[in-house]
Structure formats: structure tokens, C-alpha cells
Amino acid sequence: MTSKIIKGSIQGSKRGRGRPAVFDRDLALREAMNLFWERGYEGTSFDDLIAAMGISSSSFYNSFGSKEALYCEATQSYLEWSGHWFFAILNDPSIDAKTAFARLFAATAEEFTRGDHPLGCMISLAGTHCPPGMKNIREMMAEHRAFSEGAMAERMRKGIQDGDLSEDTDCDMLAAYYSAVARGLAVQARDGASHEKLAEIGRLAMRAWPARQGAEKVIA
Template identity: 60%
Template sequence: MKLFWEQGYEGTSFDQLIRTMGISPSSFYNSFGSKEQLYKEATDAYLNMSEAWFAGRLFGTADTREAFKALLDATAVEYSRQSHPSGCMISLAGTHLPPDLNSVREMMVKHRADAEDMIAQRLRNGVKDGDLPSDTDVPALAAFYSAVTRGMAVQARDGAGPQKLKAIADVAMQAWPVQSRKARSARPRRARVI
């Protein structure tokens, strides 16, 4: 996973893969069948790892604005960790591949769309809960915050540290839709948990 994350699909050679995993070519083919299948499994491993912090922040608090702030702050930390390659394996993958690798490109397009759909779902929940104005353009706002996180991945890959990424997150939160005072006062109250 880390090798693909650092070097991309095309940039990672078969020889690097078997050397890093410490297996023979025959063991590789018996276990994975192809480089593309291994890439799919590595991508799935990355998604399982990142979903814990991504979905955890996005759906981990009742207030929608707080959830997005927590998500962007976590993104700044996760994309600049020293323990793994910088940025996001999904954001940076498969955007420039030749036609014979279209299946890899489409897999990455789907993963990026799934993340944006998750963001949109959280925003729809926010509209329903009264945290966002009822006329919020959810698809556009989801695309905006998705683009911010993708841009943070590129910044991290280019060497930006957590402070710069946090500054980007803070500016992105300034784009949060503001409700009128009247709409806020009409908002349904949530039950208090004691």
C-alpha cells in the first residue's frame, strides 16, 4: 500500500513489489493474480485505514459545521503524518493514465466520487437538522469541500506541513453558509443527553 501510495500505480514496478513484499514472482501471481488486483487490495486497505478518521470526523458530532471543521483539521494532520507517504492515496491516484489502464483510472474516480457522496450525505443531514439553510446547494458545497481536501493532498505531497494545511482548512471554513438569524431561531432544538 505504501509503495503504491508513494509512487503511484505506473511508478511502482513489479520488481519493486516482489522485493518489498519479499516474495517470488510465482508467489505473487498465485496470491494476487496481477498487479492491478494487488493495487485494488492495497487501495481497499487504504480506504479501511482512512475511513476511520474520515467518516469518524464527518459523522462523529451532531453539529454539521463542527463536523466539517473536525474533518478538515484531521485532514491537515493525516495528510502530513511522518509515518506514511504524504497526501492521500486516492486523491493523487490515476488522474493521468494511458487508455490501457482505464480500469485503474475508473476505480479511482469511483473512490473519489464515493468520498464526495459521503460529504454530500452529511450536508443533507445538516439541512434536515437545521444546521444549514434549507436552500443550501448541497452538490456544489460537497464538491467544494471535496476539492479542498484534494487540494490539501497535493499541497502535502508538495511538502506542505500541518500548519499550512491547517491554515487552508481554516480559510475553507470561512466559506461555510451562514443562516439568517430568523432561520437559526426557528431551528428545532435537539434533545439534551444527560
């Protein structure tokens, strides 16, 4: 979380002595994040990065270490931002599990199609289609995806305790399903689907939500 030590220099802390950085590190990181988000790791070149960040090659090098290190930081930055709304909804104590997931997808539809940042999700789209040399990144992104899927499953388990879901609900599987839908929404967003289209897909996905015990009978 705190700034990392890179090649002996510490960025962000220790005001005083030498010449202070002329660029806003957080802002530069944000620009990098947007580029990675839009184009992916491979799709973003060194030169693209330093141009967007407004810094020189060497500033880049001794502030961020390497392209890969920057990508990790940018990913963390993204997770911090997206985790904000994601967990706010998931952990809202005032709503039941089903409502939480419904709101999650409503928020997802909105966030994935906002005009002030790239479309879709940086995590969902990254590290699925890559060469052997990108194994680190691939695994890192897979872990992030597994993490959010795990958080969903956890929320569902709490839902069982709250009586929102039947005892015999397979939370891991249900979370895997909603996770898959979220990945699909990211692709749809990339392909230009509207906010309303994504929202409706989310609503349809909620129809798969399990009925409570004793209420699963349907008139044939």
C-alpha cells in the same frame, strides 16, 4: 472483503494440509499499499513490489493474482484505513455539520503529513494522469473520489435536517467544493506543505461555510 479465490488457491483461510504461507499476507499487502500510495500504479514496478513485500515472483502471483488485482486490494486497504477516521468524524452524532467538516480538515491536515506513511492521499492523487490502457484504474479512482464527495453531501443533507444548514443549501455543490479542497490539500502535502499550513488552508476553506438563514447579512 473476504479473501478472494485466485487460481484455485485460497489465501488466508483453510489452515491445514499443505505448507502454510511463510509470509504475513496482510503485512505484505500493507507494504504494497505504501508503495502504490507513494509512487502510484505506473510508478511502482513488479520488482519494486516483490522486493518491498519480501516475497518471490511466484508467491506474488499466486497470492495476489496480478499487479492490477493487488492495486485494487491495496486501494481497499487504504480506504478501510482512511475511512476509519473520515467516517468517525463525519458521522459523529455529537457535533453539528460545520464542526464535523472543520474537524475533518483538521484531521486531514494531520493525516496527510504524518511521518509514518506517504504524504497526501492515495485516492486524490491517483488515476488522473494516465494512458488509455489504465482506464479501469482511472475510473475506479474517480468512483472513489465521487463516493467520498457523496458522503460529504449526505452529511450536509443531514445538517439541513438538524438545522445546521439552511434549507436552500446546494449540498452537492458545497460537497464538490470541499472535495476539491481536499484534493488540493493532497497536492500541497506532496509538495512539502507543513501540517500547520494544511490546517490553515482547511480553516480558510471553512470560511466559505454558508451562514445560517437570517444571519447572512454583512455590514458593508
